[in-house]
Amino acid sequence: MSLAQVQNFAISLDGFGTGEGLSRDRPFGHADERLHEWMFKTRWWRERTGRQGGTGGIDDALVRQHDTGIGAEIMGAGKYGFPGWQDDPDWKGWWGSSPPFHTPVFVLTHHIRPPIEMEGGTTFHFIDASPAEALAMAREAAKGQGVRIGGGATVVRDFFAAGLVDHAHVAVVPILLGRGVRLWDGLEALEHSYEIEAVSSPSRVTHLTFTRRGL
């Protein structure tokens, strides 16, 4: 079965998946990189960025799953680019010429454009679709592997609300952002549908995993 998975999605203690004031210079707004510092310290991240060292504990074990068993990603327009990228015909995402996805990536947007093939196996497809429609397309493209629900917060929330997430890993970072985009809004009683585990790390991040009941 091709599972729909949320991976390494970081939120603040007060539940914000990104900050306020997103721009080309500040992709996460006033949150900047504070939601992801724990990840930058892992061995996995350092390997990806051509360096040595890094932590090999629970944070690393969880983030490392990013690279295995995924055949496609779905992301929101707000992850793909800064507010207004739709008006920039040359925008190809934040990730340079060889994005770290290495699969088809379906970008949810009301402004569709032709696909963009990048180096390293990533192709961006721009689709105007419901979560269920997008997941059906991504599953077909994934050829039996899993589909990553890549975020941002609004997209993760929408897929949870539609009952389409099979497994999720959410990292709660001990900072209070105070403003931004909340992950959990409108998901009352989600615990009825998921087995929820929590494990705190010496990095002070708490990892939550959600496994859909009855999988």
Place this chain on the structure above:
Amino acid sequence: MSLAQVQNFAISLDGFGTGEGLSRDRPFGHADERLHEWMFKTRWWRERTGRQGGTGGIDDALVRQHDTGIGAEIMGAGKYGFPGWQDDPDWKGWWGSSPPFHTPVFVLTHHIRPPIEMEGGTTFHFIDASPAEALAMAREAAKGQGVRIGGGATVVRDFFAAGLVDHAHVAVVPILLGRGVRLWDGLEALEHSYEIEAVSSPSRVTHLTFTRRGL
């Protein structure tokens, strides 16, 4: 030094300290007792309620601190009674004739009334005061011991916002309430003022502790 302490304050994953629709029959609204079930399973709780058994792990170790070193409590009108208790001259709180506080308790309300002396050492004092004023009164009554900031969510938030909390223990319960009173609103960057630890329990609750920097 007489520390101002938040103890055993439970919130949902989405940050609500109580539910919606509080009433005399449903003191926590639609949350009912779901934020506190983990606590009811501890040895500490069972001892308090005249029973045997219960868990003796991390949950128990943390809740057990409730009983030591506290000389007074401050609570909000919403913890003391149901919406409208101010119009009921006979209302003496939820806790029967011998409340579990055993100290002076300062109830923040705009409707003051004479103190009520209960069995077992609890006396309810009704005061219309700012957080700082209330804390000064409670510290004097505590005679050198600590002051518990007893909640509800609004009161804990107000004391955090005023910079008056020295230590806090917040238990995050893996349920999503979706609505109610949020604990964290308006507390952006609280991590600059507190050392924050997180420890997850086999009960699936994650305990957060906040220790004011420079204490």
